Amino acid sequence: MSAMSEEIDALDRSIINALQRGLPLVPRPYAEAAAALGFDENELLARLRALLDRGVLTRFGPLYQIERAGGRFVLCACHAPAERMEAVIDAINAHPEVAHHYARTHHLNLWFVLAVARAEALILSGGEPLLRPDLYQIAARARELGFHLSLSSNGTLLDAGHAARLAATGFDYVGVSLDGLPATHDRFRRSEGAFTQALAGLRAARAAGLRVGVRMTLTEANATQLPDLVALTEREGIDKFYLSHFNYAGRARSHRAEDARHARTRAALDWLFEHVWQRAQQGHVGDFVTGNNDADGVYLLYWIAQRFPQRVADMRQRLQHWGGNATGVGVANIDNLGNVHPDTMWWHVTLGNVREWPFGEIWASRADPLMAGLASTPRPLQGRCAGCRHRAICNGNTRVRAFALTGNPWAEDPGCYLNDAEIGMEVAT
Structure with a gap:
């Protein structure tokens, strides 16, 4: 008999065999586990402490997914x-x-x-990634490593030649930004004819057999054009429509005043939800996505509650499983110099450089207070966000807007368009 087997008795063995399968998720997990084994909570805890103290168990704790x-x-x-x-x-x-x-x-x-x-997907973006001479070399290596590979472009350089090379390299998706109808898009891009060039790029990509999508960033200047832009993408047979909310980062900080006001944001989402539902009723498939404002998940839940209350519990569970904002945990950015950032909107925070240190070690470190907070559950939110009952869905939303306006990444998100009653705060009367 080994020394290890001499140190534990039959009851210790039964504890080890039972608890390695997990603890019940109840307020008193050790009491319930002990009852299932036929003794009380105090004895179970005492035996676990003894096993740890004697080194029979080197660790007793959660195994993270x-x-x-x-x-x-x-x-x-x-x-x-x-x-x-x-x-x-x-x-x-x-x-x-x-x-x-x-x-x-x-x-x-x-x-x-x-x-x-381990990153599952890689998005090559910019600036304009088609300007980079080693784009296809990088993309080929990414395919060798098994990444789901996407390109985010302004579309102006996306001609038939590039479309053919993108398809041959194995890109899974090509997204092009359209910031409204032609005049609005050209004004936003400060380039006359930019809309026409971008649309031509989308057509070239589709003709090459690529899966393509349009990204529209919602602002005061283009919010009323959402239905027309969606209609255009549907006429063109474009696979995906991505409605992005405004983030106050990089060049976008100078356009902060154009952020679609909360009422207009709600109206845009009301229209989009209803439009997608009507399409589904008519048997039309399509991929519609919103991003950069995780309050959208909560707003969708309220939309469902008004129309299909029997589906609320299931949808809430799905949204909580999705987990909301993933900055600093499930989403990373590596810039053109190799600097690692919490995501694409946090270029003012550099965590390390992949030319000097492996990405995995940079990403695993929580030495930066921002990264430590982003990885916390719950995050150290303040203001309305701290009291919100939907944090398990939105995870505090993107933090960069709060930082841009206040210098405090944990302040309440100024882009959250949910009212106090919707987030569960008391409303003064």
């Missing part, structure tokens, strides 16, 4: 000479990404589980 956080578990194996085994173990355990390790009677005698950063 690293895949939900954008990562993967990797099983690694190495050979450690017997005389250096403890030193090798100490070196491995010094890395916080190591979940656990164990010895094996094999040449590869030390195995360990490593949590690693």
Whole structure:
């Protein structure tokens, strides 16, 4: 009998076998687990402490779903000479990404589980990515690594030649920005004829067999043009329509006054939800997405509650599983110089450079207070956001608007268009 087996009795074994399958998600999980095993909570806790103190259990805690956080578990194996085994173990355990390790009677005698950063999708954007001479070299390497590969372009350079190369390289999706009808788009882009060129680019991409989409950023200047722009994309047979809310970052800061006011934002979403529902009723498929304002999920839930109350519980569960804003956790940005940022809107915050340090190590670090807060559950929100009952859906929304206006990333989001009653705050009478 091994030394380990002599240290535990039958009851210890039953505890280990039962609890490695998980704890019940109830207010008193140890009490319920103990009752299932036939004894009380205090004895269970005492035995767990004793097992930990004696080193029978080296750790008792949650096993995180690293895949939900954008990562993967990797099983690694190495050979450690017997005389250096403890030193090798100490070196491995010094890395916080190591979940656990164990010895094996094999040449590869030390195995360990490593949590690693893993990106599923790569979006090549800009500026204008078609200006970059090594675009197709980067894209080919991304395909070799198994990324879902997208291009985000203004469309003006997207001719038949580029469309053919994009298709040959294996791009999964090409998105082009249209900021309204022709006059509005040209004025926003400060280039006469930009709309015509962008539409020609979309047509060239479709002709090459690429999946294409239009992205419209909602502002005061173009909000009333939403139905007409959607109609245009439908006539063109474009696969996807993406309605983006305004974020006060980069060049967009100078256009802050054009952010669609809350009432107009609500009206635009009311129209979009109803339009998509009517399309579905008529049997038309389509991909409609909104982004850069995670209050949209909550607003959709209220829209459903008014029309299909029997679906609210299911939809709430789906929205909570989606998890809301993923800045700093599930979404990252690497700029043209290799600098890593929490997402595309946070270029003023640099976490490291992939030319100097592996992306996985940069991304796993929580030394930056912003990254620590973004990864927290719940996030350290303030103001209306702190009291919102829908934080499990929106996750505090994008934080860059609050930072741009106040210098505090945790202040309430000025782009949240939900009223106090909708977020569950008391309304003064």
